[in-house]
Amino acid sequence: MSTVDPRLSINQGTIKKADLAEALRATAANGVSSIGLWREPVQEVGLATAAKMLADSGLRFSTHCRSGFFTMPEGPARRASIDDNLVAIEEAATLAAAGAPGSFPVLVLVAGGLPEGSRDVVGARERVRDAIGELAPAAQAAGVQLAIEPLHPMYASDRCVVSTLGQALDIAADFAPEVVGVTVDTFHIWWDPEVLASIARAGREGRIATYQVCDWKTPLAADVLLSRHYPGDGVIDFASLTRAVEETGYDRDIEVEIFNADIWAKDPDTIVRETAAGFGAAVSPHLRATVAR
């Protein structure tokens, strides 16, 4: 197990079929020391139980995935979304407190797409900013950093109207960096001609809440949500992107988050081992010498 990078974190989405107990077991058993959790499997056992299970695992907690989905206009659906985001903030705070030292209370936010029947992407983006404004005081009180995640523009209409890192930073700019940061996910932003400049800006502004890695390969899966690959299996240049993130001083864990039906079909131990191998080959060489935690 000595070959597993100490900064690798397995995002639970990568081993989607594992419940919380199995995800914690497979991650720790294969020498990985950090995990990013998803809300549904946490809620399945209840937050207090999940926190105890996480503490017992000895793993660090790197992010809570995911909340957001607040592009709808004012009304009951929007109120329900805000309320649910407040629950997610509490979950992130509780889980980070239960994780091993080096855990961070980061809550990943996916904005949501255009409301049904709407063509007003500009308005939807304004409502993202408004929602974060509503959530920021609760996040600050809980010590949670919200991490706005720009998603690839192919998801702009149906999943996330925040499409570039620069745009995420523009939204975050209204708030304190320890309250509102950004998610830097290679899959979503590798194509952006401004990506290196935007990563540097995110660092200068203290906004990189989490760095997530997975690869891009074509042809895309028929369901484009499931087109993510192990680092090294596609065309993303992890050297330049990882170095750009490292140069900002980012020193948190680095998650691998993959949605891929072929990978999900494998058993969790295999997935964790293959993830660690891909990470070790494609990402680790571009990290600073790791400081013992």
Next chain:
Amino acid sequence: MSTVDPRLSINQGTIKKADLAEALRATAANGVSSIGLWREPVQEVGLATAAKMLADSGLRFSTHCRSGFFTMPEGPARRASIDDNLVAIEEAATLAAAGAPGSFPVLVLVAGGLPEGSRDVVGARERVRDAIGELAPAAQAAGVQLAIEPLHPMYASDRCVVSTLGQALDIAADFAPEVVGVTVDTFHIWWDPEVLASIARAGREGRIATYQVCDWKTPLAADVLLSRHYPGDGVIDFASLTRAVEETGYDRDIEVEIFNADIWAKDPDTIVRETAAGFGAAVSPHLRATVAR
């Protein structure tokens, strides 16, 4: 036929199964007065014959689609691509001269994706600039405007490393605007948070060689190349984009270019009529009062 917008141009890709003769016939017979041609059906009959057929049709010629594909490193494949692009420049000049008054010698350029096995998107983009530098003198001599087309970022790895209108303008900036312009295609750029500013910049810099419209709708087709829809059938806000283009003073024809297996399966007359109807409903209301040509 009086209801067909006089600025509508049918891109031949929209009626892909029609050969040149059928494309010209279906376009003219259904009251459309302009057409954008594709290289393959032109070459099928030969350039001189194609030019005569176009002249006989009485249609204007709006663009020639498409050339480019020059991201590979120096070597025989790159030389072959440059040579083929020089042929395409001559084709565009000849066809525009044969079209009715109001034709423009525009050659659309799709850059190409990453070379096989490469992860160097920055280098590929530099080679796009280099290739255009090689082609510019020939284009200028022929009176042809090259139109760099940014393609949606979901095509960045396998089809076009130029992903935003701003990036296309940055490449074009090294050249005179009458020689190197850009293609403004709603499908590819609607999601861009900078799209309205980039359209305004393109206008200020005199770079809008062609404005092309089709719609975006999810779920994307399993082959994401074929996800384009009639204007009005998806989520693109043609009002804001069309007004932004019009405000630049753009007064050329506006092409509808759709790749969609369900649409291609229809007969060309039906496609042209449905295209004209969609354009009339979704785009025409946002055009300035049309000046008679």
